[in-house]
Amino acid sequence: MTVMEQRGAYRPSPPPAWQPRTDPAPLLPDAEPYRVLGTEAAAKADPDLLRRLYAQLVRGRRYNTQATALTKQGRLAVYPSSTGQEACQVAAALALQERDWLFPSYRDTLAVVARGVDPVEALTLLRGDWHSGYDPHTHRVAPLSTPLATQLPHAVGLAHAARLKGDDVVALALVGDGGTSEGDFHEALNFAAVWQAPVVFLVQNNGFAISVPLAKQTAAPSLAHKAVGYGMPGRLVDGNDAAAVHEVLSDAVRHARAGGGPTLVEAVTYRIDAHTNADDATRYRGDAEIAAWRAHDPIELLEAELTTRALIDAAAVEAARQDAEEMAADLRERMNRDPELDPMALFDHVYAETTAQLREQRALLQAELDAEQEYHGEQEGGAR
């Protein structure tokens, strides 16, 4: 006879009741990316909005080709093109109100420019004259973030702070598919959901993290599915359909502003160009794949819709092209001027109050510059 038998039949006590805190069903994304252009939903879209999206797409494409050309002329150290992803970036900027904040990553210059930042200042980081050229407060655009996903918790913190202050401000944070593997992505989404912060995460899934394809990045059914684990809704959208991205993002922004908490949006798109001008994309992908995505071009999709519904004519298309050319010409002209740099400014913004050590180093650099100038002066004097 065992000890248990001596005490009578063993009846384990049942565990305390457990149930999931949220029904996961409404949080799950659709099986197919949401589309508007070429579907019945397009009829409900605001024609003015579609025209504005179109103008920005055309400008964005031209910005990408111009900036890439500037790398070949040595005017930009590097440029990560977003050709093919213009719809995501333009819709991101247009889904926000003026008081909202945008948190871009390094590939999101188009979204930054569409927010109103000077096209040249948006390139300061990539030109190399300073890390962030623009004042983040002017257009409520955080500096372009180079480390992946680290700007996401900033967006959460800012949105949380705004809500604590009673401001109905929303933060929209942009990240790529590769960035979703970073720890900061997880921590940001978790904080946002726990705090019910008014923030929207937009993942631009462009297929590659430099050369690594999505299949090697994640085993999740989709990146939008990740939302469920945090307790926030996930939405899947065709990232080349500007109207669809705008609608989904606008819904998410409205939801956040109304106190409904965060949303994770995955926009399925494709990076037509290489990672940057320094990358050789032929090593990791074939022409057929690129061709298939070229046939699903965000500008052509929207132009076809607008033309079919007679919302624009050839003159309007030409006007958009002309406007983009003027922007490019201005960008080219201003980028071809050498920026005026003051080396002494290196010491100006390390601390609110310069330390004794930095004052010493400042004096050292000043002496070096003076000696340089004196030497050049003597050289010129000798030549005369």
Place this chain on the structure above:
Amino acid sequence: MTTVAVKPATMAQALTRALRDAMAADPTVHVMGEDVGALGGVFRVTDGLAKEFGEDRCTDTPLAEAGILGTAVGMAMYGLRPVVEMQFDAFAYPAFEQLISHVSRMRNRTRGRMPLPITVRVPYGGGIGGVEHHSDSSEAYYMATPGLHVVTPATVADAYGLLRQAIASDDPVVFLEPKRLYWAKDSWNPEHPTEVEPIGRAVVRRPGRSATLITYGPSVPVCLEAAEAARAEGWDLEVIDLRSLVPFDDETVCAAVRRTGRAVVVHESTGFGGPGGEIAARITERCFHHLEAPVLRVAGFDLPYPPPMLERHHLPGVDRILDAVARLQWEAEG
């Protein structure tokens, strides 16, 4: 004799008082971290703050150091002054990327347009019998990052005064709290806290003529004890408490070394790549002709922080300091 009733207070109590006074004085000050709310922090430094100021101002966050500091960045961008707690020294490492890639350089990156007034409280150092990852001295990592202030109090008055200054600073401050001094008592009047020297200033805790001990944080009381013990040998040791590792007070340190001609740097952190190497180099560059002996370092050994049952062999103690001082004498005679 009339005396103000000045009760003994612990460093932990002074830190709590500093947080409370800062929150009362400035509604933008927010305390956040793991366990800072109902529990009052594992060292009880945030005790009572959530009750007094509400959970929106003293917030229990999810357990995620990068997330704690990363969200604090966004809060600072929107005009708040976050004070984040990292619970233990080695727990702060997941937040290093936020600290180094963003917190330290946001002012610089934005040409001064986006300063981040964040205080990062990090309990650090050994001597409390903590198991692995609970006793690291990580100050050298922070010191190597431009854009951060690195501050560490050794007295109850400094704990209060320096934390108030750190929170009021428009720059990010890594505020290193010597765990082992949390319960060290000193007479201190919380109703009328005395003014202390500003961040960036070192102070002479004990004047002396034979040699200068340069130290900070948990090693300050050890050096004072060593100085007392040294009297028996006829040595009159000076003890300098740095208080702030960044900015560094070259002036006070060099003035002292020029007076005594002999210097020993004492800290718990490793010697190799540790703060002492930098301090010794600065002294040598500036005071070489006043030196009677090489600048010596008494530091923790160059090994991962040892298990608690062996830590007393690792930590710089009075004997090891006195041995170093003896070597200074020998070097002078030799």
